[in-house]
Amino acid sequence: MDLAGVPQFIAGGLAVGAVYGLVGAGFSLIYSSSKVINFAQGEFVVLGGLTAFSFATLFGSVWMTAVASLGLMLVIGVLLYLLLRSAKKGSNEFTFVMLTLAVAVALRGSAGLIWGTEYKTYPLYPAGTIKVIGAVVSFGTLWILAVTLLVCFCLWVILYRTMLGKAMRACANNPLAAQTIGVHPQRMVLYSYMGSAFLGALAGILLTPVLMMSYDNGVMLALKGFTAAVAGGLLNPFGAIVGGLLIGVLEGIGVGLVSSVLQDAYPFIVLLLVLLVRPQGIFGRMTSQAGK
């Protein structure tokens, strides 16, 4: 084992970790508003990255690409919400979960048809590195961390400093009580799906230039995002982002020091450990769904 490499592994893990965190925050938003675990969350990321790949070759401009791709995913988020809404009245959680799974399967199949099975990537970040405490950090990593920080700030402003965000939090806490004071719970659920699709797409746009994207990456990204969300406490999007960073760093260290073959196994092991030791998450409080 070469411990001297550890800062480098951490630096490498931070970038992907931030992306997992964004995916996890998406899980958290939808789970908070409607207690549904969205199995299509990973597909949001894949489609975000792959559409960005296509738009990048089409437009050439970074900003146009981002706007087009994010806009498209917002539409998909709305469509998913509308699909779930059209379920029979009185449908249980299982119906919704299966519907998101159906959408995930169909989206994955569509992505395979449209983009084929090869990995796609595009240049996004300026080339160059800086050295921080023995680690070479690429500008790409810095960009990803900066954007994630910005997302955190925006999310905080929206959730805690606007009426909309307060309404969303009220709904997450008690939809019935929120309704009696004039909040429209279904609309809040819609916003959570839009926010979740937006975060997923953003994660995809940021990740594709670093790791490349294939149509079938969704499952793995969903698992890592979900682990991030569970580690941070499923009801707390900021916890999810911190959880994502932790998982990214653990993965980086694991790959560097132990084995790269098991790269995708680390988050799974983390998930099982978290569920076993602290099911309510690092920042979560014990709630009714967090077991005995």
Added chain:
Amino acid sequence: MQQITLWAPLVLLAVIPLLSSNSYRISVWTFIVINLIVIVGLDLLLGFCGQLSLGHGVFVSLGAYASAFLTTKAGWSGWAAIPVGMAAAGVTAFLIGVTTMRLRGYYLAMATLGFPVVFDAIIRNWSDFTGGSSGVFSIPRLFLGGYAIKDQNFYYFFVLLVFCAVLLIVSQVANSRFGLSLRAIHRDEATAEARGIDVYKTRIAVFVMSAVLAALSGSLYVHYVGFVSPQTFGINYSIMLVVMLVVGGAGRIWGGILGTVVIMWLPEVLRSTSTWEPIIFGAILAVIMLFFPAGIAGLWKRSPIIATSPDLHNVGAAPNSHDPTAAGSLRNLSSAPVLLSIDDLGKNFGGVRAVDGLRYTLQSGQIKAIIGPNGAGKSTALALIAGAIFPDRGRIRLNGHSIEGLPAYARARLGIGKTFQHVRLIHDLTIRENVTLGFFAFRGKKKQEGDADAAVWQLIDRFGLAHVADRYPHEVNPYHSRLTELCAVIAGNPHLILLDEPAAGLSKAEVDQLAGFLRVEREIGRSIILVDHVMQLVLGLADEILVLDYGIPIAEGTPESIMNDGRVKSAYLGTKPAANA
């Protein structure tokens, strides 16, 4: 009737090879039957117990790889390898189950979704043993009497025979008391726990069972095809299993069989559009969930479902006697005069002090009422005794043993039965099945071979529920729902019955009747703690009354003394207390 709906498809499956000599078709039917072995196990997990696994392909893979490795590399016989694969799958499922089954919701689904990815990495990493990504080739056929089973029709009938055996076991399980508990857990965990069911262990058990069956299927597959690779039972296969089950209708074993046949013939029909397969499957799943959430089988209303009305003769251990006059039927634990003693019990919810400094004792065969204004902590006190919530401080002793740390199901088995403020019954079990569920509280006691059917009937009859025994809870009136819940509790033969507002919403005549039933229980020797606002019931029944206000006991005594107590009057009516002002 049930037997026909179950065995008719089997007869159909058996004549198929006789109708067609096309060997390709027979191979598809062979794959279908091999898949059915996974499906019926998965149905126990998803349809009955309500737990979603998106990684069942891994268990199939474990069986397949165990057979592949042991027969090609270690030179074992195929027959010896099959149990090894099944055991490996069982152990793996147990480890996953231990971590995820404690939690409500879709944690298992997510954990199992990641599972194939990890398995894939391990297979590729250990290529010396597993053949890596290219897989294992030339896996021998199973041998029977020194000959390899090569004849296609013969192998088809062989797997069909195995499937029949599996189906027999699974339908026995589904119709047993265990199957009843699975359905109870699926619908309402808290009620299942209150009936004495260990939700956690039950879920793990059913997960392990379904994994073992999946591994069996994987072994049969590789001995037919002769090849396995990491892609064979990948994530898409796992999801397809769930799609088959849900399309056919989970929770009715023949629904899964139907779904498997439909979905597995679909690619044959749609051969020209194979690249569209995932999209088509996604669309089918969405359409089914939107328009027929109960699957194809759900189109038939409730009639030909195996496992709706378990054969009560199979229900298992039951008390020898429920004759109300036979006081001896009560567990003889209660020799001590003090049944329950509560010492300085406290519980806060955030800043709210729900119960504080609660202390009292309860004699065997005593009825104690707890009264108090709304929010006085009465329901909390009952929930603390039943184990639905845990106290912040204080002790609860039953027959001298501390029980405040025990989970609800364990307390139910020790003899504490509880009814809920809002009647809680399992909605898709009949009245009779709901009562039968109460026998779970009996487990772990001396198991006497008794006739459970008779015991259930005796109870149902005694409480005047015989005419609604085969109805569902939403089809009977509130009084009968109440009585059913009480019946289910009494079926567990408890020492102590906790009743949370049993008289709420009942007519005067019904309250009198209820009081009569409860007096009989007291005569048998059961103790009762009764929380209610209906004074007709409380005053007519209680030996002693405890008054709570803001979580604190303010008075205790006989009904007469309580009615004249100044503090009680002030708590209820808000007058200034005459004493200690």
